[in-house]
Every structure is written in C-alpha cells, then in structure tokens.
Amino acid sequence: MSILLTHPCPSPTPGGGPLPLTNSLILLGEGRTLGQEMRNKRPHSEEAAQTCFWPIRITSKLPDTMVHFTTEEKAAVASLWAKVNVEVVGGESLARLLIVYPWTQRFFDSFGNLYSESAIMGNPKVKAHGRKVLNSFGNAIEHMDDLKGTFADLSELHCDKLHVDPENFRLLGNMILIVLATHFSKEFTPQMQAAWQKLTNAVANALTHKYH
Incomplete structure (x- = not known):
C-alpha cells in the first residue's frame, strides 16, 4: 500500500x-x-x-541484540544454500529490487540501461553485482553467530560513503526470499522460509549497525 x-x-x-x-x-x-x-x-x-x-x-527496527540461530535453522539455511546458483539467484534478486522499487536505481547510475524490465533483467552489471551481494550472504552463513562483526565494514561503507537508505537492505532480503521460493518451491517450506527470513532480517540489521 x-x-x-x-x-x-x-x-x-x-x-x-x-x-x-x-x-x-x-x-x-x-x-x-x-x-x-x-x-x-x-x-x-x-x-x-x-x-x-x-x-x-515506516518500519519497526529490529532489536539491537545478538540474533541466536538454532542448530536446526543453521542446518536448514546451509542445506538450501548448497544448491543455490549464486549468479542466477543474486542477479534475479537485485533485478527484482530495481524493478519493484525503482527509486533504488539511483544508487546504480553507472550500470547503464535500466529503463525497462527486460533491460534490467539482462543487464550484465546487475547480474555481476547481484552475484557479489549474494556472495556476502554466503559469508553470513559461515558467521551466523557474529553477523555484526562480519558486516561492520560494509555497514560503515554504506552509511558514510554510499549513503544508502538502510531500509533497502530489508527490501533486498525480501527479494532474495521470493527468488529462492521461485527456484526451490518444494524445498522452500514454511520452516525453511522462517530460517531464511530470520537470516535476511539479521543481515539487514547488521548492515544498519553503523548508522546514526
């Protein structure tokens, strides 16, 4: 709405x-x-x-506390991650963000043609950056017990130099969930979704840690 x-x-x-x-x-x-x-x-x-x-x-900020992942949640996330094509899922996730929330395109002026849905979906720079972004989630999966420490440098970069609205992190997390559900419809059970939703929320919160 x-x-x-x-x-x-x-x-x-x-x-x-x-x-x-x-x-x-x-x-x-x-x-x-x-x-x-x-x-x-x-x-x-x-x-x-x-x-x-x-x-x-307008949103409610996640509590500024350490997020605890259960053994089952870690296993669920890792099992699906092992099947993910980072280039495909990352590219589609970022492309969806730029299409569904077009104002986010202002952060990617150097990417060239972003004038239509087909142009965005086929843009090689979108695909490359999407892969880079999703690779950071792979790093998160390896350090789920210290996400704020893992993303401290990226949080400072996006806050002090890139000036990215922190809500965009949550929006991108939602796009990742949608693309995962599209590619892994059978595996993406409610329990799997809950584990990945918890992870994307925690990563978004970690990326906002340096914001004032």
Missing part, C-alpha cells in the same frame, strides 16, 4: 531555510507497524536537493 504525504524538505545548503512543501512517498509494507517516526534526510545530490522526492518507509 502506498500513501502520498507532504512534509518540509531539508534545506540543500547550510544555513538556508526549508524549501516549500513537497511530496514524499511513504511505503507501508504488509505486516509493518507504524511506531517509528519518519526521519528527515538530507539529499545526497544536487538533483535530489531540487526534487527532494524521498522514499521513506
């Missing part, structure tokens, strides 16, 4: 007053709570400063 609201846009220049009211899109995901207050975000580019069209998602 999408709700269009208006709010003051932060000033693009230091010391300046707020710009006139402008529209911001707030996406309410199914099953999300409305407890988290919207945060003001300063645009990361001149174009963004002029339009100030920001995707802000």
Whole structure:
C-alpha cells in the first residue's frame, strides 16, 4: 500500500531555510507497524536537493541484540544454500529490487540501461553485482553467530560513503526470499522460509549497525 504525504524538505545548503512543501512517498509494507517516526534526510545530490522526492518507509527496527540461530535453522539455511546458483539467484534478486522499487536505481547510475524490465533483467552489471551481494550472504552463513562483526565494514561503507537508505537492505532480503521460493518451491517450506527470513532480517540489521 502506498500513501502520498507532504512534509518540509531539508534545506540543500547550510544555513538556508526549508524549501516549500513537497511530496514524499511513504511505503507501508504488509505486516509493518507504524511506531517509528519518519526521519528527515538530507539529499545526497544536487538533483535530489531540487526534487527532494524521498522514499521513506515506516518500519519497526529490529532489536539491537545478538540474533541466536538454532542448530536446526543453521542446518536448514546451509542445506538450501548448497544448491543455490549464486549468479542466477543474486542477479534475479537485485533485478527484482530495481524493478519493484525503482527509486533504488539511483544508487546504480553507472550500470547503464535500466529503463525497462527486460533491460534490467539482462543487464550484465546487475547480474555481476547481484552475484557479489549474494556472495556476502554466503559469508553470513559461515558467521551466523557474529553477523555484526562480519558486516561492520560494509555497514560503515554504506552509511558514510554510499549513503544508502538502510531500509533497502530489508527490501533486498525480501527479494532474495521470493527468488529462492521461485527456484526451490518444494524445498522452500514454511520452516525453511522462517530460517531464511530470520537470516535476511539479521543481515539487514547488521548492515544498519553503523548508522546514526
């Protein structure tokens, strides 16, 4: 469900007053709570400063505690991971993210043609980066008891240098689940889904650890 609201846009220049009211899109995901207050975000580019069209998602942040995985959950995740074609699943997951949530394309300007669904699905840079992203999940599976330590450097990179909205990590995790369910319909039981959902949520939370 999408709700269009208006709010003051932060000033693009230091010391300046707020710009006139402008529209911001707030996406309410199914099953999300409305407890988290919207945060003001300063645009990361001149174009963004002029339009100030920001995707802000109201969501509940995962508790800042260590996530414990049972032996059964670890075994379930590892058993499916052993069958995953990282290039295919990673590429499809990132492509779905760019198609379903098109505002995420602004982080991939160097990827070239992202103007249509077919262009995104066939884009070699999308496939390559998707493989790289999913490989990081392989690293997570090997370090499920220390995800925050494992992703500390990536969290700092995405926060301080790339300025990625942390909600995008959760969105990508959802895309990975959908693609896994598509490729492994029989193996992707509710129990398997629960284990992978727990992992993707924990990875997303670990990636937000360095955010202020």
